[in-house]
Amino acid sequence: MRPELVCPAGTPAALRTAVDAGADAVYCGFQNATNARNFPGLNFTPDELAQGVEYAHARGTKVLLAVNSFPTAGRFGLWRDAVDMGARFGVDAVIVADIGVAAYVAEHRPDLRLHLSVQAAASSPEAIRYYVREFGVKRVVLPRILTIPEIKEVKSEIPCEIETFIFGNHGLMVEGRCSLTNYATGLSTNMDGVCSPAAQVHYDKEPDGSVATRLGDFTIDRFGPDEQAGYPTICKGRYLAPNRDDAYYAFEEPVSLNLARLLPQLIEAGVEAFKIEGRQRSRAYVRQVVGAFRTAVDQVLAGQEPELADLVALTEGQKQTQGAAASKKWR
Amino acid sequence: MTEIAQEKSAASGMGPGRFLPPPPLFLLQPVLRRVVRRVADLHPSLFDRLGPHRSAHFVIDARGLPFVLLLVPDPGNLQFRAIARRAEPVSDARIAGGFFDLLGLVDGAEDGDALFFSRDLDITGNTEAVVCLRNALDDVEGSIAEDVAGLFGAPGRAVLAALRRAGDRRGSGS
Numbered sequence: 001m002r003p004e005l006v007c008p009a010g011t012p013a014a015l016r017t018a019v020d021a022g023a024d025a026v027y028c029g030f031q032n033a034t035n036a037r038n039f040p041g042l043n044f045t046p047d048e049l050a051q052g053v054e055y056a057h058a059r060g061t062k063v064l065l066a067v068n069s070f071p072t073a074g075r076f077g078l079w080r081d082a083v084d085m086g087a088r089f090g091v092d093a094v095i096v097a098d099i100g101v102a103a104y105v106a107e108h109r110p111d112l113r114l115h116l117s118v119q120a121a122a123s124s125p126e127a128i129r130y131y132v133r134e135f136g137v138k139r140v141v142l143p144r145i146l147t148i149p150e151i152k153e154v155k156s157e158i159p160c161e162i163e164t165f166i167f168g169n170h171g172l173m174v175e176g177r178c179s180l181t182n183y184a185t186g187l188s189t190n191m192d193g194v195c196s197p198a199a200q201v202h203y204d205k206e207p208d209g210s211v212a213t214r215l216g217d218f219t220i221d222r223f224g225p226d227e228q229a230g231y232p233t234i235c236k237g238r239y240l241a242p243n244r245d246d247a248y249y250a251f252e253e254p255v256s257l258n259l260a261r262l263l264p265q266l267i268e269a270g271v272e273a274f275k276i277e278g279r280q281r282s283r284a285y286v287r288q289v290v291g292a293f294r295t296a297v298d299q300v301l302a303g304q305e306p307e308l309a310d311l312v313a314l315t316e317g318q319k320q321t322q323g324a325a326a327s328k329k330w331r
Numbered sequence: 332m333t334e335i336a337q338e339k340s341a342a343s344g345m346g347p348g349r350f351l352p353p354p355p356l357f358l359l360q361p362v363l364r365r366v367v368r369r370v371a372d373l374h375p376s377l378f379d380r381l382g383p384h385r386s387a388h389f390v391i392d393a394r395g396l397p398f399v400l401l402l403v404p405d406p407g408n409l410q411f412r413a414i415a416r417r418a419e420p421v422s423d424a425r426i427a428g429g430f431f432d433l434l435g436l437v438d439g440a441e442d443g444d445a446l447f448f449s450r451d452l453d454i455t456g457n458t459e460a461v462v463c464l465r466n467a468l469d470d471v472e473g474s475i476a477e478d479v480a481g482l483f484g485a486p487g488r489a490v491l492a493a494l495r496r497a498g499d500r501r502g503s504g505s
Contacts, residue, residue, distance in 0.1 A: 040466070282443055
């Protein structure tokens with residue numbers, strides 16, 4: 001079995017870059033709350049998506065449309081329209097998290113392939129089988145909390161494909177449930193698609209060269225002049241606590257997942273698709289990361305020892321980890 | 332910061348002086364106007380991604396140059412000017428980085444988030460405006476640096492090639 005390399009595209013130029021760098025599939029979203037990377041200046045207009053599908057299909061690459069946020073009362077039309085437009089433009093699958101959106105696809109677009117987003121946080125065979133049975137889900141994107149033996153065990157008990165993240169955001173929270181941004185800004189990662197909205201992020205440079213990061217009214221970190229930085233998210237901030245001498249990472253640390261060395265074990269475990277995170281990243285990131293993993297996956301499939309490109313310069317905090325695949329600890 | 336990162340950071344702060352001694356600002360202004368007009372003409376869709384931040388005033392500080400650049404990416408009032416550091420204007424957002432890192436961003440060769448993580452890129456002011464500008468520039472097919480170099484024919488392309496080589500040497504640590 002040849003696993004699919006699923007690559008991020010935040011803009012049309014990034015989509016073409018990913019296709020040209022060897023992606024088997026690209027995933028992308030519209031410029032609204034229907035996807036979990038609803039960042040300013042990012043994503044696709046309907047015309048851009050139609051053109052992107054044409055470009056990708058002409059080169060044998062699939063396009064997966066992320067419609068993976070959660071509609072609230074009175075807003076469902078936006079998600080319905082996103083699904084309908086995706087179907088009209090010929091996307092190869094829609095990636096959903098909400099059961100209402102999944103039901104809409106199953107009922108109204110039965111020919112459209114359905115993938116279950118990591119945002120649904122389905123990590124047990126029971127949960128995954130439910131989505132398969134009720135909505136005809138063909139692939140589940142697993143949360144980044146499972147060891148390889150656990151992935152293998154899940155795979156043996158479900159009647160659908162598995163996609164796992166191999167590079168990018170570490171993402172250990174129970175995805176689709178995190179309300180930290182909501183608490184600080186009033187906007188929801190899961191319902192508005194914005195984790196740490198840029199409009200409420202402020203960097204204050206201090207005279208000594210350190211930088212304080214604020215989200216809304218909250219200071220969430222302070223980087224010394226020589227310290228590496230991470231994304232301005234609450235989960236990766238440092239906080240003072242009564243029993244601590246210094247500010248510390250209370251939830252997660254700024255670090256990126258990199259499972260390049262584990263590709264053979266993941267293939268052996270039955271993983272059908274490898275996902276690279278980073279729709280918010282540049283064409284340069286897409287070109288380098290997709291190119292590196294295209295080479296590595298092809299070498300593994302050819303029975304060779306993979307050449308693993310050094311991608312640490314692109315990682316958050318300039319640090320990388322094998323995450324839950326190596327240890328169930330968070331740090 | 333690691334030793335390599337420190338070396339890279341120090342080197343990225345160097346300007347392109349060995350290739351392009353900076354001309355007096357009054358000579359630079361018409362060139363910059365031509366440059367930004369050219370980019371706007373070639374890539375009109377760039378402005379769509381700026382959304383409400385088209386009229387934002389961005390100060391771009393390429394460390395090592397004796398001036399900062401003011402960019403107002405408003406198609407109706409397009410501005411790109413060099414301003415002496417002592418007269419830096421009030422802006423909505425300020426982006427500061429090494430010359431070669433900033434060149435790498437407009438050349439499509441560098442990742443802005445990675446430069447931010449390594450602290451080679453500083454952002455202050457309206458973060459959303461900066462994110463919009465970053466995404467707008469990144470969606471430009473090809474290289475803005477090449478488009479600009481093309482304005483000046485073979486000499487422009489030769490200068491860009493020399494700058495890229497210098498940037499590559501810096502990246503490889505030599």
